[in-house]
Amino acid sequence: MRGFLFFVYLCIKYSQMINSVRNTVLAVANKHNFGYITPADFNLYAKQAQLDIFENYFYRYNEWIAKQNARVSGSGYADIVKNLEEVIDTFSVEGFLYNVIDNKYKMPNEDNNSSTYYLLNKVLVYTSFITKGLTDGFDAGNNIIEDSTKDFSTIIVGDYVSFEINDEVIFVKVLEKVSQTELRVDSNLLNSSGVTYTIYNTSVRQNEAERVSHSKITMLNSSNLTSPKTTSPAFTQSELTINIYPDTINNVGQVVAQYIRKPRDPKWTYINLTDGEPLFDQGASDYQDFELPATDEPLITSKILQYAGISIREADVYQVGATEEAKDKQKQG
Amino acid sequence: MAYLTGYEYYENNGSLPEDKNWGSYQYISLDDIVNNFMLMYVGNDKLVNNVERYNVLFHAKRGIQELNYDALKETKIVELTVCDNATVVLPPDFVNWVRISLYKEGVLMPLTENIQTNFAKSYLQDNDCKVLFDESGDVLIGTSLLDADRVDGIQKTQYLGDGKLNGALGYNIEGKWVFDYAIGARYGLNTETANINPTFKINKSGGVISFSSSMADQIIVIEYVSDGMEGGDDASVSVNKLFEGYIYAYIKYAILNAKFGVQEYVVRRAQKEKSSLLRNARIRLSNIHPGRLLMNMRGAQKWLK
Numbered sequence: 001m002r003g004f005l006f007f008v009y010l011c012i013k014y015s016q017m018i019n020s021v022r023n024t025v026l027a028v029a030n031k032h033n034f035g036y037i038t039p040a041d042f043n044l045y046a047k048q049a050q051l052d053i054f055e056n057y058f059y060r061y062n063e064w065i066a067k068q069n070a071r072v073s074g075s076g077y078a079d080i081v082k083n084l085e086e087v088i089d090t091f092s093v094e095g096f097l098y099n100v101i102d103n104k105y106k107m108p109n110e111d112n113n114s115s116t117y118y119l120l121n122k123v124l125v126y127t128s129f130i131t132k133g134l135t136d137g138f139d140a141g142n143n144i145i146e147d148s149t150k151d152f153s154t155i156i157v158g159d160y161v162s163f164e165i166n167d168e169v170i171f172v173k174v175l176e177k178v179s180q181t182e183l184r185v186d187s188n189l190l191n192s193s194g195v196t197y198t199i200y201n202t203s204v205r206q207n208e209a210e211r212v213s214h215s216k217i218t219m220l221n222s223s224n225l226t227s228p229k230t231t232s233p234a235f236t237q238s239e240l241t242i243n244i245y246p247d248t249i250n251n252v253g254q255v256v257a258q259y260i261r262k263p264r265d266p267k268w269t270y271i272n273l274t275d276g277e278p279l280f281d282q283g284a285s286d287y288q289d290f291e292l293p294a295t296d297e298p299l300i301t302s303k304i305l306q307y308a309g310i311s312i313r314e315a316d317v318y319q320v321g322a323t324e325e326a327k328d329k330q331k332q333g
Numbered sequence: 334m335a336y337l338t339g340y341e342y343y344e345n346n347g348s349l350p351e352d353k354n355w356g357s358y359q360y361i362s363l364d365d366i367v368n369n370f371m372l373m374y375v376g377n378d379k380l381v382n383n384v385e386r387y388n389v390l391f392h393a394k395r396g397i398q399e400l401n402y403d404a405l406k407e408t409k410i411v412e413l414t415v416c417d418n419a420t421v422v423l424p425p426d427f428v429n430w431v432r433i434s435l436y437k438e439g440v441l442m443p444l445t446e447n448i449q450t451n452f453a454k455s456y457l458q459d460n461d462c463k464v465l466f467d468e469s470g471d472v473l474i475g476t477s478l479l480d481a482d483r484v485d486g487i488q489k490t491q492y493l494g495d496g497k498l499n500g501a502l503g504y505n506i507e508g509k510w511v512f513d514y515a516i517g518a519r520y521g522l523n524t525e526t527a528n529i530n531p532t533f534k535i536n537k538s539g540g541v542i543s544f545s546s547s548m549a550d551q552i553i554v555i556e557y558v559s560d561g562m563e564g565g566d567d568a569s570v571s572v573n574k575l576f577e578g579y580i581y582a583y584i585k586y587a588i589l590n591a592k593f594g595v596q597e598y599v600v601r602r603a604q605k606e607k608s609s610l611l612r613n614a615r616i617r618l619s620n621i622h623p624g625r626l627l628m629n630m631r632g633a634q635k636w637l638k
Binding site (some may be wrong): 065068069210212220223224225226229231232236 | 364367377385386387390391394395403562567568629
């Protein structure tokens, strides 16, 4: 009996939010025989609801900063701004940007990837490097930077090496100086020659690049006093790329971005039973729970109910969701 | 932990140049100023908000330039030899001169600026006094007679004459000339130009200093002020720590003053803070201390003739 109770306890403790939300949504919708929401529809509504709430975090953050300045927000547990920051920071990612050409770097933007960016917060630039080149050989262990045109005598163990493989920037440490022209690094991806690499000193400094609008960058570049330098770099943002200035910043692994990624699309996965009733399966490879905190569950439920209500043309269902959301917002100030 | 270790300070960690860090503790770098300002004075709960870093950088540099023009006593000194045409090219970071001296026989002799013009651009003209042009329509330039006379020592000062004894009656006694005292004052003397020593004139647009003819091949020492921008190398721009507070106040004032919707009293407060910090820093930099006062006061009992 105690074993069974413990199992129930574990089930409750580790029950997945997406399943809980779906059960609630179905319960509300079925109470008045409004109809059944298929898993595919639920997943679509869930995605929209999560994005909606996620985006709203930034507006709420702004509102609460204004309130904080008006001395409406408190400190400690009453520090709402800090709470909101904590949630947003769970989506923070730091990664090297792929050098497309010259001073143009690519933003991570693969669809529903774990690092698809939503908001670029900070761009850092390594101010200097020791040397750069192109490998002209490789080793069976796939972990050697081999360049017969270079003399690696000034490189020391612990220096950083960055190189690009399959549109991805790898940033690793030098483990051993094999010879004047060969370095063993902490990676086993060097399985071909012709890899562009750059080597950085361990003490190399990172400077933050400033985002500048397209309307200002030309004037800024020609300004005597404020033109971008390696000590104060700047960048402009385009659809999927950023251009860094001064344009001498054009090396592999020289640019790092800290950004807020998009939440992954939630997916309620299931196994079809013989009578057609889907059974929740969180072991599926494409399973994805909501990434927002558990405290957002009521809001997510309300949002999904609204979408579901619109879908089945039931104003009542929509109304229930909208009312619940309004109450929630009122409570949060 | 210290900013620099002793080895780093005295010997630059064994790298060249060895003197790189000597005296560096007096200064704060531009990089640090901008960084500190962005960190401490810009924010959601600060007076300055939503300001781009290049704005801060611009005002920081402008503040440093202003300091270099009139508050900092950091003159740069360069020694040069005057060439045959009695001119010297201005130093690359020259903004204004403080003193130009002739160094001769171990003595540094400050020179006087010639307030009259000693150079000119000479337009070529034909017999009918019409200005001549080249095929592009630009005026043809020739050699300036004024300039040539300056180099040849023919150019004279109008009011100075050839010295007070030139043309006066005297007696030659045993090979030496003796003159009577001149009676009355030298009416008409222009004291501004009354100087028998070599003079100079700065041709600002031409970027040269033109000296009187006797200065050819002489050694001169130019003391001048720059704008502190170190030829555009941001990494080398720094300001004395005594002015650090002033620079922050200057940036804050400049931003608030240019921003729309900032209450006037806030701008005024920033302006007052800036001005008072400049006064404070000037007092600090004037280095008035008992040792120096004592040396000055030693002359207090001196008899004046």
